[in-house]
Amino acid sequence: MSQLGAEQFEQGKLLQQAAAATPSRSGRTTLRRVLRQRSAVIGLTILTFLFLIAIFADFLATHDPILPMLGIEADAHTRNPPCIHILGCPADQSQHFFGLDGNARDEYSRILFGARVSLAIGFITVGWSVVVGTLIGAIAGFAGGWADNILMRLMDLLLAFPSLLLTIVIVTILGKNLTNAMLAVGIVSIPIYARVMRSSVLTVREQDFVTAARALGDSPLNILRRRIIPNSITPLIVQSTLGVGTAVLEIAALSFLGVAAQNPQPEWGFMIGAERNQLFSSPFLVFIPGVALTLTVLGFNLLGDGLRDAFDPRLSR
Amino acid sequence: MTRFLIRRILTGIPVVLGVIAIVFVLARVIPGDPCRAALQEKATAAACAAFNARFGLNEPLPVQFVLYLRDLGTGNLGESIKTGQPVTEIFVERMPTTIELTIYALLFAVVVGMTLGIVSAYKRNSGADVGTMFIANLGVSIPVFVLGLLLAYVFAILFKDTALSLPPSGRLTPGSQPDSIAEAWGLARLTGPLRTILDFVSNMYTVNGLLTLNGNLFFDAARHLILPAVALGTIPMAIIARMTRSSLLEVLGQDYVRTARAKGMRPRTVLFRHGLRNALLPVVTVIGLSVGALLSGAVLTETIFNLAGIGRTIYESITGRDYIVIQGTALVVAIIYVVVNLLVDISYGFLDPRVRLS
Numbered sequence: 001m002s003q004l005g006a007e008q009f010e011q012g013k014l015l016q017q018a019a020a021a022t023p024s025r026s027g028r029t030t031l032r033r034v035l036r037q038r039s040a041v042i043g044l045t046i047l048t049f050l051f052l053i054a055i056f057a058d059f060l061a062t063h064d065p066i067l068p069m070l071g072i073e074a075d076a077h078t079r080n081p082p083c084i085h086i087l088g089c090p091a092d093q094s095q096h097f098f099g100l101d102g103n104a105r106d107e108y109s110r111i112l113f114g115a116r117v118s119l120a121i122g123f124i125t126v127g128w129s130v131v132v133g134t135l136i137g138a139i140a141g142f143a144g145g146w147a148d149n150i151l152m153r154l155m156d157l158l159l160a161f162p163s164l165l166l167t168i169v170i171v172t173i174l175g176k177n178l179t180n181a182m183l184a185v186g187i188v189s190i191p192i193y194a195r196v197m198r199s200s201v202l203t204v205r206e207q208d209f210v211t212a213a214r215a216l217g218d219s220p221l222n223i224l225r226r227r228i229i230p231n232s233i234t235p236l237i238v239q240s241t242l243g244v245g246t247a248v249l250e251i252a253a254l255s256f257l258g259v260a261a262q263n264p265q266p267e268w269g270f271m272i273g274a275e276r277n278q279l280f281s282s283p284f285l286v287f288i289p290g291v292a293l294t295l296t297v298l299g300f301n302l303l304g305d306g307l308r309d310a311f312d313p314r315l316s317r
Numbered sequence: 318m319t320r321f322l323i324r325r326i327l328t329g330i331p332v333v334l335g336v337i338a339i340v341f342v343l344a345r346v347i348p349g350d351p352c353r354a355a356l357q358e359k360a361t362a363a364a365c366a367a368f369n370a371r372f373g374l375n376e377p378l379p380v381q382f383v384l385y386l387r388d389l390g391t392g393n394l395g396e397s398i399k400t401g402q403p404v405t406e407i408f409v410e411r412m413p414t415t416i417e418l419t420i421y422a423l424l425f426a427v428v429v430g431m432t433l434g435i436v437s438a439y440k441r442n443s444g445a446d447v448g449t450m451f452i453a454n455l456g457v458s459i460p461v462f463v464l465g466l467l468l469a470y471v472f473a474i475l476f477k478d479t480a481l482s483l484p485p486s487g488r489l490t491p492g493s494q495p496d497s498i499a500e501a502w503g504l505a506r507l508t509g510p511l512r513t514i515l516d517f518v519s520n521m522y523t524v525n526g527l528l529t530l531n532g533n534l535f536f537d538a539a540r541h542l543i544l545p546a547v548a549l550g551t552i553p554m555a556i557i558a559r560m561t562r563s564s565l566l567e568v569l570g571q572d573y574v575r576t577a578r579a580k581g582m583r584p585r586t587v588l589f590r591h592g593l594r595n596a597l598l599p600v601v602t603v604i605g606l607s608v609g610a611l612l613s614g615a616v617l618t619e620t621i622f623n624l625a626g627i628g629r630t631i632y633e634s635i636t637g638r639d640y641i642v643i644q645g646t647a648l649v650v651a652i653i654y655v656v657v658n659l660l661v662d663i664s665y666g667f668l669d670p671r672v673r674l675s
Contacts, residue, residue, distance in 0.1 A: 039454070156332075157332075157335055157336075157339065160332055160335070160336055160651060160654060161336070161647070161650070161651070161654075162609050162610075162612040162613040162650065162654075163609075163613055164613035164614075164616055164617075165612070165613060165616065165631055165632075165635075165647075165650070168616075168632060168635050168636075169343055169347070169635055169643075172347050172635050172636060172638075173343070173346050173347050173348065245458070249460055252460055253460060253461070253462065253617060256460075256462050256617070257616070257617070257620065257632065259636070269460070269462075272462065272463065272466070273462075276462075276466060276621070279466055279469065279470055280470070280473075280474055283470055283474075286463075286466050286470075287463075287466075287467065287470075290459075290460070290463035290466070290467065293460055293463060294455070294458050294459045294460065294463060297458040297459075297460070298454065298455065298458035301454060301457060301458050302454060305454075
């Protein structure tokens with residue numbers, strides 16, 4: 001939901017400060033700066049953990065995430081509570097770390113594969129949204145005049161609706177599935193990246209090395225590609241890191257409502273939505289995916305905050 | 318100030334017009350035949366022809382748009398395709414739930430968020446600061462629906478039969494039905510717009526309880542509102558806490574704050590009069606922008622806590638292809654948006670004279 005017009009504003013304000021400090025630094029100094037930020041380190045740790053799970057899900061999983069255990073294991077019932085042998089669960093019961101879900105599928109394996117789904121969702125959504133947003137912002141900022149006006153007013157209109165409602169409308173028009181949800185969340189976040197890009201283009205455009213390039217007879221397209229975009233990349237990195245967390249959250253919300261991921265996809269938001277009426281009898285089926293989801297979003301938020309502080313010139317020294 | 322106000326109100330008009338046009342088009346792009354969606358198995362060719370004629374769906378789109386604008390001009394938002402209920406009636410019934418929920422959520426967010434932000438900035442790098450920022454980081458990361466379910470579980474199940482137990486769904490204890498304010502005030506025969514307004518207010522149960530001096534109603538409604546309001550308000554609360562902290566820290570580092578301290582003012586006076594007053598501008602912006610997030614969050618909160626509010630209505634009308642209801646509700650939401658932004662701008666004018674003059 002862009003969830004958060006408000007958060008975007010908060011980010012935007014600090015980003016403008018960060019944008020002022022874009023001259024490129026050597027990679028190693030940048031890395032050291034980032035690692036000095038406590039929140040960045042915690043965020044990176046969480047995300048590394050999640051990435052490893054996503055990559056090695058096939059090895060770590062104990063069961064097929066979409067295969068119901070009914071008829072395969074004699075004692076399988078829907079929503080069997082967790083059973084871990086070394087924690088005292090009787091050895092004659094089949095072991096399921098996080099129990100079974102409403103279709104008697106292994107919850108632990110579904111959570112692991114859910115990491116893969118969520119990370120993929122986040123990166124693909126933000127990836128295409130950043131590309132389109134950057135292009136629009138760069139064109140608007142570089143061209144100025146009426147093109148700038150039309151493009152940016154269009155972006156304002158997109159921001160004039162509560163984002164979750166707009167994504168629901170788009171998904172309903174296109175069809176309820178995960179791909180369309182990613183498309184919809186991407187569309188809704190385009191204005192954020194367009195604004196960031198435009199404001200940093202406006203800053204960079206007036207600087208001496210751009211004037212010099214223009215004086216040397218570089219074509220506008222070349223200046224845009226070789227001078228302006230590389231120098232505007234820092235705030236975009238910060239914004240898109242935070243954006244991945246938001247995208248994961250929004251798509252989980254859509255899945256929770258039943259308009260994005262569909263059965264039997266192991267998507268955390270969908271898993272919570274499917275079991276929410278069993279909250280009082282099988283709370284683990286709601287809270288385990290809930291913790292996974294929160295942790296993922298927290299990881300991206302902390303990393304994003306850390307990157308922003310690391311690039312903020314007022315905080316360096 | 319007057320000129321500033323007029324200029325700001327005028328700039329809101331094109332946005333509302335743009336929203337009207339976009340919503341009209343979007344609502345008609347949603348695939349599926351509204352007649353079949355509404356009548357289901359009774360949707361014969363003859364029934365559909367009558368249906369389309371009744372709702373003006375036979376006309377070409379531009380004609381439909383003009384007819385729609387004409388109706389809007391007379392304050393007529395149309396009738397639900399599905400139930401035949403006038404949209405204005407749906408509003409009177411359901412909007413108060415959402416308004417009440419949003420106001421309490423915002424209240425929670427502002428009071429708790431600003432308190433945490435101030436404490437955290439004032440005691441920078443202390444345990445309180447670290448703890449607060451941890452809560453704030455967690456608060457922006459936990460999905461509304463996870464937090465809502467967690468609160469429902471903790472307060473309705475774990476604390477069941479204790480003093481802390483809170484109801485996990487609905488607006489009142491099942492079986493109780495509040496009187497309308499009009500009846501309580503002995504105005505049962507009142508009709509017309511005044512009655513509509515009173516009915517609207519009656520449906521905000523805590524306000525109803527206060528106005529009719531009905532303590533039971535007020536406390537019952539308030540108890541039911543606590544969990545949804547906290548769930549909905551937590552994300553804005555966390556954002557406001559972070560914004561207050563960073564903005565206050567910036568101001569407290571300024572020279573005039575040092576001067577105030579140097580001339581021996583009480584620390585509290587420095588903090589509130591010199592610090593907070595000047596740190597408020599970005600915080601107010603964030604509060605204004607939160608209203609949008611609250612409306613999005615209302616869809617999820619109302620789903621989890623079984624509240625028949627406008628968020629839920631919009632969701633159901635979109636997925637049920639009820640064009641007329643989508644149009645009406647989206648229009649009102651957009652107007653709320655524009656008005657809130659206007660209020661934020663006006664408050665800038667009050668907080669910072671420079672804004673007014675520019």
